[in-house]
Every structure is written in structure tokens, then in C-alpha cells.
Amino acid sequence: MAERNPMTGMIDRATGGARLRRLRQSDWARRLVRETDVRVDDLIWPIFVREGDGGPEPVASMPGVSRLSVAGCVEAAREAADLGIPVIALFPYTDASLRDEAGSEALNADNLVCRATRAIKDVVPEVGILCDVALDPYTSHGHDGIVRDGVIVNDETVEILCRQALVQARAGCDIVGPSDMMDGRVACIRAALDAEGFGDAMIMSYAAKYASAFYGPFRDAVGSAGALRGDKRTYQMDMGNALEALREAAQDVAEGADMIMVKPGMPYLDILARLVDEFRMPTFAYQTSGEYSTIMAAAQNGWIDGDKAMFESLRAFKRAGASGILSYFAPRVAKALHRG
Numbered sequence: 001m002a003e004r005n006p007m008t009g010m011i012d013r014a015t016g017g018a019r020l021r022r023l024r025q026s027d028w029a030r031r032l033v034r035e036t037d038v039r040v041d042d043l044i045w046p047i048f049v050r051e052g053d054g055g056p057e058p059v060a061s062m063p064g065v066s067r068l069s070v071a072g073c074v075e076a077a078r079e080a081a082d083l084g085i086p087v088i089a090l091f092p093y094t095d096a097s098l099r100d101e102a103g104s105e106a107l108n109a110d111n112l113v114c115r116a117t118r119a120i121k122d123v124v125p126e127v128g129i130l131c132d133v134a135l136d137p138y139t140s141h142g143h144d145g146i147v148r149d150g151v152i153v154n155d156e157t158v159e160i161l162c163r164q165a166l167v168q169a170r171a172g173c174d175i176v177g178p179s180d181m182m183d184g185r186v187a188c189i190r191a192a193l194d195a196e197g198f199g200d201a202m203i204m205s206y207a208a209k210y211a212s213a214f215y216g217p218f219r220d221a222v223g224s225a226g227a228l229r230g231d232k233r234t235y236q237m238d239m240g241n242a243l244e245a246l247r248e249a250a251q252d253v254a255e256g257a258d259m260i261m262v263k264p265g266m267p268y269l270d271i272l273a274r275l276v277d278e279f280r281m282p283t284f285a286y287q288t289s290g291e292y293s294t295i296m297a298a299a300q301n302g303w304i305d306g307d308k309a310m311f312e313s314l315r316a317f318k319r320a321g322a323s324g325i326l327s328y329f330a331p332r333v334a335k336a337l338h339r340g
């Protein structure tokens, strides 16, 4: 027979007798039963590189984020190593004078990203380096690929991306991250790397990357915002689609991706959880510039607690099954975690 609780008058059977609040009554109890958490080891820190040897140049739309000189990147890498952040991701701000229709600067072995990679590997070899494979920082039209008669052409772009990945691998980059969303690029990049003796270079593919409004501040940071003609909806995914993300990821996995990524992060947690479930691969979330700046802006207005919102957003990725997170918060989280 169901018994009535004398305190509440509730029938205990209605809750199966379980009092779930019992485990939430103190900090130690909550910590004891917490299922997931963010660790420093989960973090990848995206950094913007710029020409010259001046100090940090703040990105207006990303409070707390600056473009760094090559020397500044080496310092940042030192900081990452000291904090225990495993990987930094490098993104170049390319001067308009170096941009052209074909994005040829992407293939220059002495471009900004390559110089930064070599400089970091020289001084802080223990930090992993991820380089983005896509042409948008280098093209005058701001697209990730070659444009012919208004069309972003797939196969011709893929050929160039393979050469770009090789240029980055030769500079010492450990992980290449194709962020372009061309079909078939992972297989070509893998073959190109293997053929040149870079069998150990890893591929983290932006497998499900959506045409999103949350990249705005990034385009500002790398100087492609003003350049971009039109939008990226003919190659980045449509935000209404989830099944298609499974097909995208299946292709990248079959083509040899070592790790896959979902981007943006928080608005696409459902996609992240599904890919983890389906592929059981190391799967990463990219907490994009727009997500970062949204939290920062609200925090600066005093509308939300920035530190708490930062942790909540990152825990959400771990709860959804992410192996790790690319986040502009990386150094701040790492410091907070070390403080305990």
C-alpha cells in the first residue's frame, strides 16, 4: 500500500520513493554526483595572428580578444602550455593587399600562419597547433573557395585546400582543420599528407558546419567581414537540417577524419549529441565568436554573471558528449579551473 508522507502529505510512490533533492543539499554532495565537468585538457584556444611586431590589437566585437603579432602568439602558446591547454588554433588577419581571387597567399610557405607555427614550434613544441584549412582569410571575395561565375566551385577548391594543408604541415602544424565544407576534401587532404610523409598529421574536420549568424565577430577579427560578397549558404549547412549532419559526418569519418567538429556550438547541441551517439568519435564543439561575444556583451551590461554563464555554456558541451571545445574563453576558464 502507498504510504502518505506525514510531512508533505504526498504519496511517496508517486516519486518512486526517490528524493532526488537529497543529493543536491550541499556543495560536496553536488560535486560527488556530478556527471560531467570541464577540464583544462578539453580546451582548444583560437588565436588571431597579425602582421608586424606591435602589441595586442583588440578586436572591437570580441571584448577580451586581441590580434597578436607572431611574437605575441609565441607568448600566448607559452601561456597555454603553462596553463595546460593542449592545443591552440591559429587564424590569420590577412592584409587586404595580400588577398586575391584565388586566395594564393594560403599557399605561401611564409604566410603569417606558417611563420607563427614555426615560431611557436621552435619555442613551445609541447603545445599542439591546429590550423584552419579554408581560403576565406586570403580571398578578396571572402569565400572559402574559388568563385567561378558566382559559383563556389568544389573540386578546384579541394585541390588548393590539399596544397594549403601541406604548406601548414610543412610549417609544423599538428592538426589541420578543414573548415570549408567542400565535398570530398578530407580524403584528398589525407592522401596528400600521407604522400608527403605527414602520416602523423591529424585531421579535425568541421564535419557539420552551419551557415550561421554567429560567425560575425570572427569575420571582423580576420578582416573578411567587409570582403565577403553574398553569404556561404551554398556550402555551409542549412540550419534546419539534422539528418544531413549525420551524412556529412559519415563522409568525413569514412574519408579519414581523426576528429570531427560541430559548429556553431550552443545552438547546435542536438547535432553534437547525435554525432557522438552515432559515430563514437572524438567530437568537438566550436563555441563561435558570436556565442562568445553574446555572453561577454550581456555580462558587460551586468545582465548575466559572465563567469557563471561561461562555465554553464562549456559544461553544456561536455554534457552533450563533446570530447573538447574550441573556445575564446580557454585561457580564462583554465585560470579559473586552476584557482579551483
Ligand SMILES: NCc1[nH]cc(CCC(=O)O)c1CC(=O)O
Pocket: 132, 134, 136, 144, 179, 180, 214, 215, 216, 217, 218, 219, 232, 287, 288, 289, 290
Ligand atoms: N572558414 C573560416 C572559418 N573558420 C572558423 C570560422 C568561425 C569561427 C568563429 O566564429 O569563432 C570561420 C568563419 C566562416 O566560416 O565564415
Ligand SMILES: [Mg+2]
Pocket: 181, 182, 183, 184, 207, 248, 251, 252
Ligand atoms: Mg562534407
